[in-house]
Amino acid sequence: LREKMGLKRIVVCLKQAVDVSQLKVDSASRQLLVAGAPKKMSDFDKNALEEAIRIREKLGDVEVFTLTVTCEDVKAVLREALAMGADKAYVVSDPSFKDVDTFGTAYVLAEAIRKIGDFSVVLCGETSLDSFCGLVGSRLAELLGLVQLSSVRKLAVEGDAIVAERALEDSVETVRAKMPVLVSVTREINQPRIPSLMMIMKASKKEIVTWAAADLGVQMEKIGSKIEVVEVLAPKTERKRIRIKGENAREIAEKLARALIEEGVVGR
Amino acid sequence: MSEFGGVWVFSEKHDLALEMVGKGREIADKLKTELEAVLIGEGVKEEANELVRYGVDRVYVADDSALKSFQLEAYLGVLHGLAVSRKPEVVLIGSTRNGKPLAARLATRLGVGCVPDCIGLSVDEHGRLIGERITYGGNAVAKIGFKAKPQIATVPARAFEKSEPKDRRGEVVMLDVKVEEPKTVVVEAKPLETSSVRIEDASVIVSCGRGLSKKEDRVLLDELAVLLCGQVGCSRPLAEDRKWFGEWVGLSGHKVKPKLYIACGISGVIQHVAGIRDAKVIVAVNKDESAPIFEVADYGVVGNLYEILPALKEALKKQLG
Numbered sequence A: 001l002r003e004k005m006g007l008k009r010i011v012v013c014l015k016q017a018v019d020v021s022q023l024k025v026d027s028a029s030r031q032l033l034v035a036g037a038p039k040k041m042s043d044f045d046k047n048a049l050e051e052a053i054r055i056r057e058k059l060g061d062v063e064v065f066t067l068t069v070t071c072e073d074v075k076a077v078l079r080e081a082l083a084m085g086a087d088k089a090y091v092v093s094d095p096s097f098k099d100v101d102t103f104g105t106a107y108v109l110a111e112a113i114r115k116i117g118d119f120s121v122v123l124c125g126e127t128s129l130d131s132f133c134g135l136v137g138s139r140l141a142e143l144l145g146l147v148q149l150s151s152v153r154k155l156a157v158e159g160d161a162i163v164a165e166r167a168l169e170d171s172v173e174t175v176r177a178k179m180p181v182l183v184s185v186t187r188e189i190n191q192p193r194i195p196s197l198m199m200i201m202k203a204s205k206k207e208i209v210t211w212a213a214a215d216l217g218v219q220m221e222k223i224g225s226k227i228e229v230v231e232v233l234a235p236k237t238e239r240k241r242i243r244i245k246g247e248n249a250r251e252i253a254e255k256l257a258r259a260l261i262e263e264g265v266v267g268r
Numbered sequence B: 001m002s003e004f005g006g007v008w009v010f011s012e013k014h015d016l017a018l019e020m021v022g023k024g025r026e027i028a029d030k031l032k033t034e035l036e037a038v039l040i041g042e043g044v045k046e047e048a049n050e051l052v053r054y055g056v057d058r059v060y061v062a063d064d065s066a067l068k069s070f071q072l073e074a075y076l077g078v079l080h081g082l083a084v085s086r087k088p089e090v091v092l093i094g095s096t097r098n099g100k101p102l103a104a105r106l107a108t109r110l111g112v113g114c115v116p117d118c119i120g121l122s123v124d125e126h127g128r129l130i131g132e133r134i135t136y137g138g139n140a141v142a143k144i145g146f147k148a149k150p151q152i153a154t155v156p157a158r159a160f161e162k163s164e165p166k167d168r169r170g171e172v173v174m175l176d177v178k179v180e181e182p183k184t185v186v187v188e189a190k191p192l193e194t195s196s197v198r199i200e201d202a203s204v205i206v207s208c209g210r211g212l213s214k215k216e217d218r219v220l221l222d223e224l225a226v227l228l229c230g231q232v233g234c235s236r237p238l239a240e241d242r243k244w245f246g247e248w249v250g251l252s253g254h255k256v257k258p259k260l261y262i263a264c265g266i267s268g269v270i271q272h273v274a275g276i277r278d279a280k281v282i283v284a285v286n287k288d289e290s291a292p293i294f295e296v297a298d299y300g301v302v303g304n305l306y307e308i309l310p311a312l313k314e315a316l317k318k319q320l321g
Helices: A043-059 A075-084 A102-116 A136-144 A197-203 A249-263 B014-030 B045-054 B072-086 B099-110 B215-227 B236-241 B270-276 B292-296 B305-320
Strands: A009-013 A016-018 A039-041 A063-070 A088-093 A121-125 A147-158 A161-167 A171-178 A181-185 A207-211 A227-233 B007-010 B035-041 B058-063 B090-094 B120-123 B129-135 B140-146 B151-155 B171-174 B185-191 B204-208 B231-234 B260-264 B281-286 B299-302
Touching (some): A009 A043, A009 A102, A075 A088, A075 A197, A075 A207, A102 B099, A136 A147, A147 A171, A249 B299, B007 B014, B014 B035, B014 B120, B035 B045, B045 B171, B058 B072, B129 B151, B204 B215, B215 B231, B260 B305, B281 B292
Parallel strands (some): A009 A121, A063 A088, A121 A181, A147 A181, B007 B090, B260 B281
Antiparallel strands (some): A147 A161, A171 B185
16 A cells, blocks of 8 residues: 555664764874764765655655664754754664674664654665765665665656666666665765754754664674774875975976976876 | 685676786685686676686676676675575675675675775785775775675775786586566666766876866866876866766775876865875865865975966976977
8 A cells, every 4th residue: 555655754864974074183193083073964864864855845745754873972963954854863872882883783774764664765875974885775775675776866756666867887877666665875966955043943843762772672693793993094195295386387387397207107 | 624715706897807806816825715706697608718817716607688787686696695505705896886785785695794995905814804995084094804704895996906817727617596586677777978988097187176167177177188198087076066077086986096196276175085095196286275185295386277287288298399
């Protein structure tokens, strides 16, 4: 019956990510100062949320729920999501999620989505701003047994199906799949809105549902990391950093041209 | 004694598979095991022989008309079935837009880890695969090991060089496969309306960012690129926001490794820099002397690209004769 009714509920997976543009590096040790770095909604996920809201604006009578798995305080990100237009935010928060990898994250997301239930589309960002793994969407599709449309840069709902444009390396593919589906989107798909003050005020009345691992019956052995991070270091930069100066553009250009010829990177 | 054995390579893009074979051979030799390839498609006999010439000991071939083009469920079914019966120690999968979901889902179905987009692969003293990948938006390189087998890693195009093909022998095993029904219908597939030359192949790239005021002004870059037998590229805002270009250079776009990369009016956000880190020489031209691009450039010019580029073209023309 639900298929005949078309799209009813969208669950958008949101990650709170390290704002990599503000990440500092200790140059002596090449260690990243992740602990003090500001965080924000992973921008690919923001595109996914924007797309869900646009679908609702077009079709009406669609619920947009967000879902976050975390061990941190994510209230600001959820408030932003609600201000953008999400109807309700779900968060599964547990200290035991501290070292989860992409498998554990997808497993908890899957359990939460099953509990939320009654969804037609799960929307994800293609990858995350900080770890840039791009695995969770696929793992989630596998765990939920969902048809998956990845690298989607354009999306339309046609009756009980999703029609999507996928950007591949050397072609653009238009694909159609019956709902329920999992869709992961690229940043090209849209330009996310910036919530107005009015929207922010309205959002303060919206509901945030918080679950702990136990509420979902999460099996701890399932969330044990399957990988081991051996080392994370800033890359060595061995650039010359030579400033070329001169009286005018011509003088600068002549010095630069000479340097490039000496480097052997121009000409035959 | 581990029950797992063999290093596998798979990519639906044959060229990428060949690139992985060289690295795969090295890993297989270190682990004292065989290098195997999985080949899925229709009429792929010649590709199988080629994989052998490049260093594969055994090629598993799933040849079926229904496998002619990539289908996630069908390809996943073949790889998963084979992985369950053969128990490979390492699986390397080409990190394409189709290959990555394939790897992630294979890892999930097998209940193991996956390290995506490895730009380096090695074996540690315990015989464990270590994948090296760029993370935190290019701020760091992470080395990641696995806790279970198969150890699944994905490898982007151009991460490793193809080795030299040799006249050598290997085994080709034809698989008897049941093809799973596709769950998505490809309505249309259009080749990308980009230039036929790939920017990854360019030895010189003249690239522009937001410092370029008008789309038409790219002619300045075109002229220099033509002189240097190179190509023109851009940063993400010019492609995604202004739609002046179809694709861009950067972590989320094309990762390039030219001999010379000239960044004009590009501020140098970390995602862009991560895409050019393998360039031999980087030149930055920017009006803003505090632009981060200067930190990662070999030669920096604080100046207006509208003056510097034409002057550089003239100077190179003169000096190169």
